[in-house]
Amino acid sequence: MRPASGRAIVVAVSAALRLHAFGLAALGALTSILMITPVLPLDLDRRGLPPLHVGGVVGAMSLALVITELLALAATSRIGRRWAAAIAFGGSAVMLAWFPHISSLGILYLNRLTFGAVRGLLWPVLFAEVADAASPERRAGAFAVFWLYFGVGQLIGPALGGWLADHVSLAAPFYGAAALSVLTLPATLAIRSHRDAPDAGNPVAALRDLLRRSPAVSRSWALTACNTIAFSVYATFLPLHAASRGVSAQAIGLIYTGAALAFIAGQEVLRRTARRRSAERFVAPAFIARGIGVAVTPFLPSFWPLLLVNAGAAALGAAIPNALSTRIAAQAPPGLLVAAMGGFNAAADLGFFVGPAAGGALAGAGLVWAFLMVLPVTAAALALLLTDQPVRDHRREEQGEVGHGVPEEADR
Secondary structure (H helix, E strand, O other): OHHHHHHHHHHHHHHHHHHHHHHHHHHHHHHHHHHHOOOHHHHHHHOOOOHHHHHHHHHHHHHHHHHHHHHHHHHHHHHOHHHHHHHHHHHHHHHHHHHHHOOOHHHHHHHHHHHHHHHOOHHHHHHHHHHHHOOHHHHHHHHHHHHHHHHHHHHHHHHHHHHHHHHOOOOHHHHHHHHHHHHHHHHHHHOOOOOOOOOOOOHHHHHHHHHHHOOOHHHHHHHHHHHHHHHHHHHHHHHHHHHHOOOOHHHHHHHHHHHHHHHHHHHHHHHHOOOOOOHHHHHHHHHHHHHHHHHOHHHOOOHHHHHHHHHHHHHHHOHHHHHHHHHHHHHOOOOOHHHHHHHHHHHHHHHHHHHHHHHHHHHOOOHHHHHHOHHHHHHHHHHHHHOOOOOOOHHHHHOOOOOOOOOHHHHO
């Protein structure tokens, strides 16, 4: 019995260490991207780019992410998961370190597109590894640990990037993010070299089948895009507005950090109240809070109003991704969850592209118009919610039950 018990302990410790290695990989990846988020618009503005191209260059990465995330399986089936993750980190380091030296507008776009293309290989691999590393009954706990690392990255990334920009130079966050990408590379050793078998079915046919069997899933994708459009407008153009009001780059980083902390606090409240009230009940108020919080940003005169308003909007807006991810999991028929979540991530990244690009075009007539564009986006989201149909929970139907709404237990 002792040898068996000893082996069980070794297996458990090994699994825990691998899970934390995945978390460290996510922490390094998220921190590196958020280090440059507060200063990227400032760097582009310093180069003399008009708002149209500030938004375009910022959003180009997300456009590439949409494509790569949908094609990640093709990469892992040929080179394996570990190599795909290593390429993501190595390629990111090269693109980040190169960015401050670029003088051509076309090359700036190329750099960001390439950055998104290589970084898009990482997230499908990490999420798949976390899911595969835990038994079904322990998967929720594994993902809770994984998301904790995300929260830490959201807290320290913008603050660190802002501090480097203020005390060293606008180029320093890019070099720091590149170095962090290299330092995170050893964490990919915990990722298996497993090669995923190519999907036997046509991915286009799978998506068509998903939409035929669960047409409401497209509504959830649209709501996801509305949410990320609003958030990306705030993330892209807040630095330009704040800097025009005399707010330092370090203080801008703290505004991002405050919003991230408020978002984490909102998620914790949702977790604790999930048995009594699911996040689904708060989606409409959350969209309203998010829309108003972004729309009033250009009228906020200094650091403290910017910090408090955006933190409040982030705390209330925490219900949106929580509810939509749970809703999509319930809507996806058996065997089509990957297709549904692939559309979910693609919709999110599409919003991250549309927000900066459309906002940049509108900002040519004045920065305030970039922020105000979230009002019709919020109205569209509310219209979608008003015409909502009860969610068909395919997982319950498979067990002989009929679901009429997202189960509260799914929020845990």
